[in-house]
Amino acid sequence: MNISKMxxxxxQYIIEAMTRxxxxxxxxYPAIxxxxxxxxxxxHRRHADW
Incomplete structure (x- = not known):
């Protein structure tokens, strides 16, 4: 009985993963x-220009 629940x-875990x-x-996401x-x-500026 415990084995059947497992x-x-x-x-169920595998089916949910495949469904996802x-x-x-x-x-x-908006289609913009x-x-x-x-x-x-x-x-770009050089150091001497600062």
Missing amino acids: LDSAA IFGPSDDA GTQPFTGEPYK
């Missing part, structure tokens, strides 16, 4: 696409 819980792996994605750059480019 096998049942092991099978192969199921639909649950990501909640690429954003254009609107800032200033970085200008």
